[in-house]
Amino acid sequence: MDLRFDEADEEFRREVAAWLAANLTGEFADVVGTGGPGREHEHLAERKAWERRLGEGGWIGLGWPEADGGRGLSWERQVIFHEEYARAGAPGRVGHIGEQLLGPTLLMFGTDEQKRRFLPGILAGTQLWCQGYSEPGAGSDLAAVATRAVLRGGEWHIDGQKVWTSLATEADWCFVIARTEPGSQRHRGLSYLLVPMDQPGVDVRPIVQLTGTSEFNEVFFDDARAAEADVVGAPGEGWKVAMGTLAVERGVSTFGQQMGFAREYEQVLATARATGAASDGAIAERLLDSWMELQVLRHTAVMTLGAPAGSTPGSEANIAKLLWAPWHQRLGELAVDVLGVSGTVAAGFGEGELTPAQQLYLFTRSDTIYGGSNEVQRTVIAQRMLGLPRGPA
Structure with a gap:
């Protein structure tokens, strides 16, 4: 790809830079240069408020279709925003998992009802997500997950453990890969579930890192619940959906x-x-x-x-x-x-x-x-x- 910017793009760059300069002041002056990998503990409350400020300014979901609440901007202008964001020293995002992973996944595989329910909270910066993929026995080998979910009484009942879950202490929801077909192995029989974090069956335990801080976490599910409709794609198609999530990371x-x-x-x-x-x-x-x-x-x-x-x-x-x-x-x-x-x-x-x-x-x-x-x-x-x-x- 030959990445070039025309004069209209450069005008957009000036707009982004001006907005950031005008907003990274006052209550947000102290968050400049904070957060991000290894520093997620810094100014969490202020960075969550910053996420909402980004939502108010329309700076979340820049590439999402306008019909789904985004701005439908070109690749070039999305790149410009990320470049200017980093150049301004704007803080590490606490909502990036929702915007960059779960949101695009719902756009690809979600139902209209799921998009209506979950996309607005991500776009507004008011709903935070974490990713329930890795497990103690299935770190980089996602197909080896052992977390299980059973559909009973109109709800998914989830039992298992996830690990290295970034920002789980702050997240409102978690997208979880679980085995929903008894006896299935590897890529088969997995489902992609949307699980609320604030419930009795979810226990988050921070992991102390070499730095002495904790941004990664263990998450234990003990008969945690998810609504029957909160599965992305059909039950058993979780591998395809999970691969779609990983693909958008690029x-x-x-x-x-x-x-x-x-x-x-x-x-x-x-x-x-x-x-x-x-x-x-x-x-x-x-x-x-x-x-x-x-x-x-x-x-x-x-x-x-x-x-x-x-x-x-x-x-x-x-x-x-x-x-x-x-x-x-x-x-x-x-x-x-x-x-x-x-x-x-x-x-x-x-x-x-x-x-x-x-x-x-x-x-x-x-x-x-x-x-x-x-x-x-x-x-x-x-x-x-x-x-x-x-x-x-």
Whole structure:
């Protein structure tokens, strides 16, 4: 895809930048540069209010069809919004799972009634979602889920456990992959259920990370309930719907991630210059390598955005994940190295006790694991893209 912007697009860019500048003040001044992966604990109440401000301004669901409450904007203008959002230092989104994953899934597979019920809350920034995919015995192997749901008395009764569930403590709803056909195995017999979090049968337990904070969670379902109608797609078609959700992860929000990476890199570079580390030949070479790899990441994002809608789902996203996760880890290592000895000393572990460089270094240890480990990404690429045979179990 050749990503170019015409004068009308650039006028839209100025509109976005002006709105952000006008709104990231006052009550939202303190949220600038906060939140995001590894920092979800920061200013949660203010960032939830910011989500509502975005909804009021019409900045959620930019690419959704106008008939479903979105603005129907082009890819180019969606990219512009994400670039300007990151450039302004706007806070990490607490509603991104609803807007970028569940919303597009409902647009593809949901009934008209489901779209009427759930899309307005996402668009308004008043309804937050989390993703119930991974399990202790089925992390990157989604087809191995053991959580079960039985339809009884007009409700789905759900029992099981999910893990690594981001923002589960804040979410109002969770989209859950559960096995609804007894005796089924692997991809068969799964259903995609919409489950309210505020009920007696749902227990959320935060997981303490290397950083001392907790944005990932375990979620236990003990006879939790979901309405019979709250299944996306037909019962037993959960695998197809789940793959649709994963496929939309390769969308324009990728460019926001790249801009966030660029901002982190600029901070590391500034620190290296301030400490004198940039004059060290080895550090200078690593800084140059990191910058060049960042340009490759952007080029890959452009190619991903330009992939045909009917292309092999997830393949481009697998390649992108395999590129950015190790790069981000190396950036974290570099961030600490340019600080020298002081980078190895921490006041403690927990909210506000680590420097941004230390936070970056520690959290990026998880980058090559969450969202599908690097080993799984290579397997998917080998089998789906290259047609190589399956290896021994």
